Amino acid sequence: MFKPNYKSMLRMMSVATVLVVLALLLNPSAPQPACAAIACQGFAYNFTGTDPKSMTHYGIKADVNTKTPALCGGSHSDSSVWVMMAGGGSGQYAQVGYGRHQGQSSVYYFAQYKKNASTAAVHKETTVASGTHNYNVIYNFSNGHLYMYVDTTKILESNFDPAVSWTPGWQPQWEGETHDPGDDIPGSSSSPVYFSNMKIIATRGGPWVTPSGLTGSSTHSRYGFAWDTQNTKFHIWTK
């Protein structure tokens, strides 16, 4: 008659468990869990990406892959990645990217612009973001407006001419942004968000060129920044 040997069964099960755990740990293609946001700390803007640097430009772009960040759950919680043309004065910018604010379970494409510190921001968000896309803001010389695109889809257009309204010292910016240090930046160390094919239009009517002299950093220790190729490609993540 068959007599089960419980001791050896237990031993085999333990060995199998160890093997499964090892396989999961060593398999790089296994899905990585999303970083868990920590408790909310209060509303504060934080960034990880290129440092502000003035340079003449009439367009900015980059290819960016999509990751959905965890939020800490405050009513102000928000996490986004974007490219931006910013004026030299406060509250002067036009940006396009994707992001998630409190209440949303996914990231959505968005574009936003602001003429100056005394005008309200104009913001639009459209569909759920996925995949890798080229985000670009371009100065249209025909009407003097800024056009904000995801690939060839135009999301928004400024209702003013920044050449007239903005302070000189424009800055191209490529960033990840959160509204609470408890919110995650999209991307993890093993699966970061990449900004690649970074370009600007440096002259009137000129071609897309690689910017020069860029540096990068994070404004908070929870977020990482690293160049893959300086001025061309970097990645960001939540530590």
Added chain:
Amino acid sequence: MKVKRVLMLTVVLAVVVAALSLVMASAQNGEPPDSLGLESVGVRYGQVSAPAALTSQQAVELAKSYLGQSLAKQATQVEAQYVLFSDDQYYTTDAQNQKQYYFQNVPAWVVTLRGVNFAIRGARGDSSEVEYNHEVHVVFNAQTGEFMELFTYR
């Protein structure tokens, strides 16, 4: 006696004035979006003739769900407007350089939530303080209930 009557009259007058200013304030808040604001996002409203499959209450619930409870519960005023919705800035350009618009004359519910703190994203290195818009418009297809877009300009 006379003093009492004057006092009473003053109190009644004060109440009437307070009530009137409250009504005026709420009427001001309840104004439909101004054309300049809509223009800033490329949006136009037309008059719709066909009935909507989605009720205004369903549209409001969808909008609140999209924004999330923590933001939606801040709203001091919520209204739904049934319109023929167009967004002249939202399009893709095809190989023939023709604009292919996503939304032109689509029967839609535009749900407006006022009094919310919708946090604004901004530039790095900008010293400006935390900033909010307080009026958000969430648009849904009135036939299918599908989310179309969100916009805010004040």
